[in-house]
């Protein structure tokens with residue numbers, strides 16, 4: 001009966017059940033090349049040709065949010081997309097997403113409605129966050145353990161989605177099994193559907209009997225870290241690092257925060273004359289629930305409804321910006337005043353530049369430097385939308401070269417340095433899988449070089465603010481300490497006047513802590529140059 005709904009037979013290519021699986025490296029390379037060339041991503045062992053030649057048809061059997069989620073997950077894993085729709089500047093519309101489904105799977109589903117879009121966000125974000133835990137379960141339930149490492153990319157994503165929906169979203173099991181089996185059959189082949197059916201049914205049985213293969217936290221430190229990393233789905237190196245700095249209890253709380261649904265804050269754009277009262281009125285009209293920020297006058301927090309805000313055009317019209325209060329408070333630490341010359345050293349895409357510019361009331365200038373031309377273009381465009389472009393000058397340069405050749409000194413300099421982003425893992429679902437311990441070492445060298453460069457742009461008596469969205473002391477306090485040894489002409493100016501007391505560390509730095517403040521992690525040091 002379900003087949004009567006299908007307007008077309010979507011799988012038109014013969015399957016080769018007997019053929020060996022491609023090696024993962026080969027299929028991954030192939031998929032990455034396809035992405036670069038904007039060609040369909042091979043989804044199965046049949047390879048690219050079959051995907052190209054499959055007719056593009058409408059299929060009403062397959063659930064839209066699952067098809068879109070599976071394709072989006074594949075693109076994220078291959079580096080062709082961000083995990084959150086926001087990072088694509090609101091481009092994550094249903095049309096766009098369905099285009100990818102059509103090019104990748106060779107068929108469309110019915111169009112996504114608002115509920116589907118919300119489901120895509122939930123399923124994609126959750127599946128990425130819980131990847132290590134889900135893969136542990138999938139591997140435990142696979143008959144052929146070697147088969148797991150060679151599993152086709154699309155089949156693995158379909159299984160992860162099914163596992164996530166059953167284990168974490170507690171969706172009705174029969175529907176999840178049915179729908180994911182159908183997706184595997186239509187997008188891959190009947191044999192793949194049978195495999196999904198077998199594994200998901202096993203999972204449902206184990207869940208119902210309360211006998212899921214959950215790792216036990218026991219043994220020495222290494223074993224405990226591995227078990228925690230699987231249970232809370234983080235890389236082992238992060239667990240080991242945080243256990244060292246925070247202890248096991250706070251490490252677990254931090255991982256729980258990282259796995260929770262992120263809430264977002266909106267900043268009313270005073271540059272356009274929008275007040276928080278105006279913003280709140282608009283949110284009431286859109287029926288988006290909010291809480292007023294207790295720390296920042298222009299900010300409100302929303303737990304749900306960001307898509308509604310985006311779709312209502314509030315970001316595009318420059319009425320507000322999505323900005324975490326923790327990032328807003330960094331600007332408070334710098335304390336921009338009308339008439340000042342400010343350099344924003346690593347400015348793009350401009351979250352802090354725009355906020356600083358809106359506080360200049362048309363007098364003064366923010367020179368926004370960034371090495372990335374594309375991100376700087378976004379900054380320029382957003383500055384126009386926010387009507388603060390008259391006090392912003394953009395400079396495309398490597399800060400280190402710029403500082404060497406520029407004799408001009410400024411009142412205030414902000415260095416929002418590239419960092420590990422370990423404070424924003426709840427919002428950036430995929431970030432935890434993209435960072436390594438080696439990255440952290442490289443970053444520390446870059447942070448030192450950028451600090452040296454930024455400091456040379458500060459006039460005598462002027463202010464340098466060094467900030468990160470990391471919670472790692474080696475990127476924060478340690479970088480400031482070594483900087484002060486190299487630059488005795490700077491001293492720490494405690495941030496007491498600029499942010500609420502609970503955000504101030506013993507040494508006078510600003511520190512937003514996810515498990516204490518329920519905001520993103522952030523750090524800032526205010527340093528003053530001697531006269």
Ligand SMILES: C[S@@+](CC[C@H](N)C(=O)[O-])C[C@H]1O[C@@H](n2cnc3c(N)ncnc32)[C@H](O)[C@@H]1O
Nearest residue numbers: 346347348349350351352370371372398399416
């Ligand atoms: C943390 S992001 C900045 C975020 C930005 N301040 C905001 O609030 O939206 C770091 C930025 O540093 C830039 N960057 C990295 N290396 C740089 C360099 N050597 N010179 C200038 N910019 C650099 C990156 O392109 C990136 O845009």
